[in-house]
Amino acid sequence: MNCENGSIALKLYVASGTPNSVLALRNLQTIIDDFLQGHHTLEIIDVFKEPSRAIADGILVTPSLVKLSPPPRISIIGNLSDREAVLVALDLGEPR
Amino acid sequence: MLGEAGIFVAFEENSRQITENAATFGWDLPALEKEKLFFLDARMSPDMVMSGGFDLNGMLASIVSKAEEIGATRVVFDSIDVLLTLLDDPVAKRRELYRIRDWLSETGLTGIMTLRASNDTKYIEDYGFMQFMADCVIVLNHSLVDHVSLRGARIAKYRGSQFSENEFPMIIGPRGIEIAKMDLSEPDYEVFTERVSTGVERLDAMLNGGYLRGSSILITGAPGTAKSSLAGTFIEAACKRAEKALYVSFDESANEIIRNMTSINIHLLPYVRSGILRMYSARTESRSAEEHLINIRKVIEEQQPGCMVVDPLSAMVKAGGHITALGVAQRLIHLAKSKGMTLLCTSLLEFRGEPFSEATEIRISTVADTWINLSYIAKGGERNRALSIVKSRGTRHSNQVREMILSDEGITLADVYTAGGEVLMGTLRWEREKAERRAEEQRQMDAERKRIELELADSEINARIQSLKRELEANRTELKRLSVDEAAYERDETQRLADLQGLRRAD
Numbered sequence: 001m002n003c004e005n006g007s008i009a010l011k012l013y014v015a016s017g018t019p020n021s022v023l024a025l026r027n028l029q030t031i032i033d034d035f036l037q038g039h040h041t042l043e044i045i046d047v048f049k050e051p052s053r054a055i056a057d058g059i060l061v062t063p064s065l066v067k068l069s070p071p072p073r074i075s076i077i078g079n080l081s082d083r084e085a086v087l088v089a090l091d092l093g094e095p096r
Numbered sequence: 097m098l099g100e101a102g103i104f105v106a107f108e109e110n111s112r113q114i115t116e117n118a119a120t121f122g123w124d125l126p127a128l129e130k131e132k133l134f135f136l137d138a139r140m141s142p143d144m145v146m147s148g149g150f151d152l153n154g155m156l157a158s159i160v161s162k163a164e165e166i167g168a169t170r171v172v173f174d175s176i177d178v179l180l181t182l183l184d185d186p187v188a189k190r191r192e193l194y195r196i197r198d199w200l201s202e203t204g205l206t207g208i209m210t211l212r213a214s215n216d217t218k219y220i221e222d223y224g225f226m227q228f229m230a231d232c233v234i235v236l237n238h239s240l241v242d243h244v245s246l247r248g249a250r251i252a253k254y255r256g257s258q259f260s261e262n263e264f265p266m267i268i269g270p271r272g273i274e275i276a277k278m279d280l281s282e283p284d285y286e287v288f289t290e291r292v293s294t295g296v297e298r299l300d301a302m303l304n305g306g307y308l309r310g311s312s313i314l315i316t317g318a319p320g321t322a323k324s325s326l327a328g329t330f331i332e333a334a335c336k337r338a339e340k341a342l343y344v345s346f347d348e349s350a351n352e353i354i355r356n357m358t359s360i361n362i363h364l365l366p367y368v369r370s371g372i373l374r375m376y377s378a379r380t381e382s383r384s385a386e387e388h389l390i391n392i393r394k395v396i397e398e399q400q401p402g403c404m405v406v407d408p409l410s411a412m413v414k415a416g417g418h419i420t421a422l423g424v425a426q427r428l429i430h431l432a433k434s435k436g437m438t439l440l441c442t443s444l445l446e447f448r449g450e451p452f453s454e455a456t457e458i459r460i461s462t463v464a465d466t467w468i469n470l471s472y473i474a475k476g477g478e479r480n481r482a483l484s485i486v487k488s489r490g491t492r493h494s495n496q497v498r499e500m501i502l503s504d505e506g507i508t509l510a511d512v513y514t515a516g517g518e519v520l521m522g523t524l525r526w527e528r529e530k531a532e533r534r535a536e537e538q539r540q541m542d543a544e545r546k547r548i549e550l551e552l553a554d555s556e557i558n559a560r561i562q563s564l565k566r567e568l569e570a571n572r573t574e575l576k577r578l579s580v581d582e583a584a585y586e587r588d589e590t591q592r593l594a595d596l597q598g599l600r601r602a603d
Contacts, residue, residue, distance in 0.1 A: 015153030020149050020151050051158040055161075059154065060138045060154065060158070060179070061151065061152060062154030062155070063154075075144045077150050080148055086145070
């Protein structure tokens with residue numbers, strides 16, 4: 001599994017306070033807890049506070065999760081409630 | 097365009113594609129993009145993963161910041177449905193659209209959302225409410241009618257504003273988007289009482305001097321009834337007056353028309369060369385009726401003709417839908433009238449019983465001022481061309497059906513021969529003509545004979561007069577001689593008596 005070879009870099013774009021974004025943060029946290037446990041970096045960008053960054057990064061909808069490394073770059077949109085889809089996209093296996 | 101900046105959010109194409117496509121319409125987006133326009137490429141990457149619900153809060157926040165940065169007042173969400181299809185739940189779709197609407201009214205931006213329309217139930221479930229939500233709904237329609245593409249735009253609603261509810265044809269051309277708007281104002285044209293020649297002397301007479309200037313003339317007829325020829329004489333007459341003219345033909349090249357016209361003594365070529373006449377020919381199928389109209393209008397502007405022919409107008413009917421073509425025909429007529437042009441249109445009249453015979457034609461003909469119908473009359477084993485004036489507004493016109501004859505010398509209308517209440521044509525007319533000619537000859541011969549007889553009698557009388565005169569003269573001479581003789585005799589007698597007395601020495 002990729003996560004064993006190195007850390008995984010994630011960016012989460014949220015619109016703070018909106019239900020989907022709150023849900024996304026919560027869902028991502030459980031995935032991190034179950035799979036990554038420190039083998040990752042996570043940056044959370046609040047588009048309400050930094051609107052120009054989202055445009056610059058090509059992010060439109062919130063919430064959006066972007067995996068920057070290892071390649072390929074993957075973006076996942078939505079509140080991450082479809083846990084299986086997120087795990088497949090991030091290539092994460094069985095929980096530790 | 098109005099000096100206001102805008103943001104274009106493209107969900108389907110990238111900004112480069114849009115810019116390139118726009119360039120083909122002559123829109124210089126790159127120049128605008130430098131200051132007034134911001135493209136937001138909002139395409140979803142194909143390998144993007146969906147996981148659960150999302151919303152547009154982030155995007156809207158980003159756009160607001162960009163709008164503030166460039167001072168944009170307008171925003172376009174192009175193909176927003178592409179994004180929203182990612183939301184499976186119709187309620188969520190609706191929520192996001194309402195979010196956009198509320199966001200627009202909060203921020204004071206004017207927004208356009210484009211989305212695909214269809215009639216399937218899925219669409220109606222998802223986006224049917226859009227019609228109620230938006231302040232203004234414009235429905236664009238693209239259909240194929242007889243393989244010709246037709247675009248239409250219809251304003252379905254516009255809160256707080258008057259609007260025309262019909263669907264109007266729309267064209268995308270080099271000059272951008274043109275909507276063929278109907279003129280809603282009352283027609284008000286300059287009217288003329290001047291007559292322009294039809295180019296056929298006897299037809300002029302039938303029409304009380306010719307077509308009215310600035311009127312529209314419709315010539316209908318079955319194939320081969322010489323509709324174009326009448327159009328040709330009209331155009332030639334205009335050229336002879338040195339009046340600028342335009343001949344629009346469909347599916348027949350200018351050279352063909354000129355050549356064919358030459359066979360009936362209509363010579364257009366010199367006028368084409370001198371620029372008095374402009375021939376414009378178009379392919380029917382290549383464009384929709386609207387596009388034809390736009391092109392014709394361009395040619396009209398260049399040529400500024402006083403007389404114009406569209407031959408045949410029914411070709412436009414072929415070009416995508418009767419209704420559209422009729423709308424085009426009407427607008428063409430209005431255009432001609434507003435310019436004071438005399439417009440002659442020919443139209444193929446299919447035989448009765450064919451799909452579009454009467455209704456279509458009559459609807460064009462209600463707009464036309466003069467309607468001349470050409471037909472074949474088959475009788476006595478032959479077909480002859482017949483011309484009748486169905487109507488002619490503002491003209492006291494002949495109601496007679498006339499036979500039209502095409503020859504090397506041109507077009508003319510034959511003399512009228514009626515028999516049993518019918519106008520005779522072709523051989524029947526010819527026979528009648530011959531019979532009349534024979535009768536005439538007979539009459540002439542009789543008269544000649546009578547004349548000769550009378551002359552003979554005359555000369556006889558003269559001769560008699562002469563001989564009597566001579567007799568009279570002889571008498572007179574005789575008489576004279578007699579009196580002379582008498583005088584001489586008397587003189588002689590006197591002399592003789594004197595002599596005798598002298599001889600006798602009598603006293």
